[in-house]
Amino acid sequence: QSALTQPASVSGSPGQSITISCTGTSSDVGSYKFVSWYQQHPGRPPKLIIYDVSNRPSGVSDRFSGSKSGYTASLTISGLQTEDEADYYCSSYTSASTLGVFGGGTKLTVL
Amino acid sequence: QVLLVESGGGLVKPGASLRLSCAASGFTFDEYYMSWIRQAPGKGLEWVSSISHSVIDTYINYADSVKGRFTTSRDNAKNSLFLQMGSLRAEDTAVYYCARVPRIAGDANVPLEADYWGQGTLVTVSS
Numbered sequence: 001q002s003a004l005t006q007p008a009s010v011s012g013s014p015g016q017s018i019t020i021s022c023t024g025t026s027s028d029v030g031s032y033k034f035v036s037w038y039q040q041h042p043g044r045p046p047k048l049i050i051y052d053v054s055n056r057p058s059g060v061s062d063r064f065s066g067s068k069s070g071y072t073a074s075l076t077i078s079g080l081q082t083e084d085e086a087d088y089y090c091s092s093y094t095s096a097s098t099l100g101v102f103g104g105g106t107k108l109t110v111l
Numbered sequence: 112q113v114l115l116v117e118s119g120g121g122l123v124k125p126g127a128s129l130r131l132s133c134a135a136s137g138f139t140f141d142e143y144y145m146s147w148i149r150q151a152p153g154k155g156l157e158w159v160s161s162i163s164h165s166v167i168d169t170y171i172n173y174a175d176s177v178k179g180r181f182t183t184s185r186d187n188a189k190n191s192l193f194l195q196m197g198s199l200r201a202e203d204t205a206v207y208y209c210a211r212v213p214r215i216a217g218d219a220n221v222p223l224e225a226d227y228w229g230q231g232t233l234v235t236v237s238s
Contacts, residue, residue, distance in 0.1 A: 003155065034216060034223045036223070038225075045208055045229065045230055045231055046208075046225075046228055047228070048224055048225065051223070051226075089155060093217070093221055093223055095217065097221070098172035098173075098221060099158035099159075099160070099172050099173075099222065100221060102157065103155070104155045
């Protein structure tokens with residue numbers, strides 16, 4: 001199955017807000033609310049930070065928020081902090097496969 | 112706390128086999144679907160397989176890239192998940208993560224998200 005489309009990189013300064021997009025198709029993001037986001041620091045396993053488009057698991061900062069419009073889901077990080085520098089991956093349920101589909105990942109640099 | 116610990120990775124030659132294990136603790140293992148997710152060096156994430164919680168009516172899904180070569184199983188009595196990998200190829204080189212799946216959806220029991228991950232085990236396929 002084809003990966004969801006994410007920008008390769010985004011950057012921002014401490015205190016700013018950034019948004020990472022995740023574009024899919026009618027088989028996944030466009031038709032279902034099952035979009036999740038993961039944060040991965042170098043050498044570490046991914047961590048679930050958003051599920052069902054906009055829900056945060058317990059313990060995840062409310063600086064992380066998610067939304068969706070049409071075929072594109074978005075992750076917004078407000079009040080950027082240096083520890084937010086990491087790779088971010090979106091994932092979605094898809095009707096085109098028996099497993100979910102991930103985006104290619106976005107490297108966030110906090111300048 | 113939830114803990115997932117993978118083992119069994121290593122360096123193997125193309126065509127070889129390898130068995131990965133994942134020891135789970137801190138939750139009721141037989142109440143959850145589980146998955147294997149891999150990440151090639153410097154690359155993104157890929158779902159490899161998922162397995163239902165029940166060993167009586169077992170549902171197992173595989174990525175097309177591993178179907179027919181990999182077999183996922185679990186031993187609920189030992190709180191363990193396994194991935195038997197065969198006919199390994201260079202493109203199977205990756206860190207393999209064991210992950211807990213809290214929810215599935217659809218007739219195909221598609222995993223919706225992975226809420227806990229192990230530290231991963233590296234599999235390198237090279238001659």
